[in-house]
Amino acid sequence: MNNPQxxxxxxxxxNWQILGDLExxxxxxxxxxxxxxxxxxxxxxxxxxxxxNKVLTSALEAASRALQVETGRAFEHTHLLIFVPAKRKLEGxxxxxxxxEKIENLIPEKxxxxxxxxxxxxxxxx
Numbered sequence: 424m425n426n427p428q429x430x431x432x433x434x435x436x437x438n439w440q441i442l443g444d445l446e447x448x449x450x451x452x453x454x455x456x457x458x459x460x461x462x463x464x465x466x467x468x469x470x471x472x473x474x475x476n477k478v479l480t481s482a483l484e485a486a487s488r489a490l491q492v493e494t495g496r497a498f499e500h501t502h503l504l505i506f507v508p509a510k511r512k513l514e515g516x517x518x519x520x521x522x523x524e525k526i527e528n529l530i531p532e533k534x535x536x537x538x539x540x541x542x543x544x545x546x547x548x549x
Contacts, residue, residue: 439543442505447486457486457503464505468544474518478542481522485540489524501538508546517547 443464445457461482465475482503489501523541 438509439506440509442507442544443503444505445503447501447503457483461503461505468507468518470518474520478520478544481520482540482542485522485524489538489540501540504539504541506541506543508544518544519547520544 443460445460447456458479461479462475465478470478486501486503521543523539523543525539525541526537
């Protein structure tokens with residue numbers, strides 16, 4: 424597992440910021456590293472426990488599937504990225520999320536793609 428990048432990184436021209444980025448090598452045991460990393464990352468948002476568990480379960484399911492070599496598709500690595508709104512109020516808001524999975528650019532010398540799992544946490548309008 425490469426060093427996770429955490430902290431708030433604003434993406435120019437977007438209403439999202441990266442809350443965290445974790446690169447997972449192939450054959451990595453997803454449960455062992457993702458659970459603690461994601462829990463620590465999400466705790467400052469004061470999410471409802473049920474919602475936080477749904478986000479964690481979604482991330483673990485996607486990462487476990489992507490990291491299994493038996494799926495017939497070999498990936499060089501998997502990136503797990505967490506995005507949140509760039510401007511948000513934490514008090515009294517209801518959160519939702521969606522997940523996007525995609526294949527990253529091929530590595531020319533290896534011809535093996537990377538895999539990205541992006542989780543977008545958003546505030547529902549009131």
